[in-house]
Amino acid sequence: MDIQKIINDVLAKLKSNKNLKNDFLTNPVKVLEDLVGIDLPDDQINAIIDGIKAKLDVDDLATKAKGIMGVLNGLFGKKK
Numbered sequence: 001m002d003i004q005k006i007i008n009d010v011l012a013k014l015k016s017n018k019n020l021k022n023d024f025l026t027n028p029v030k031v032l033e034d035l036v037g038i039d040l041p042d043d044q045i046n047a048i049i050d051g052i053k054a055k056l057d058v059d060d061l062a063t064k065a066k067g068i069m070g071v072l073n074g075l076f077g078k079k080k
Helices: 003-016 018-026 028-036 042-076
Strands: none
Touching: 003 018, 003 028, 003 042, 018 028, 028 042
């Protein structure tokens, strides 16, 4: 089983569906098993959940950083 592929596939689905992402954050095991379609052993499912949450956190931080940079550029104006 390719855990990295599962992480990337689920991550793509979560990014495209805000409700699904919120459901995942509330009940990751159920959402992951529904998306993958199989009942995984606890050690595998926990590794996948940790990988997905880590990538979601990185993506959220990157989005926030871009927003902050946009605000700063607006405050100080870009030099041409």
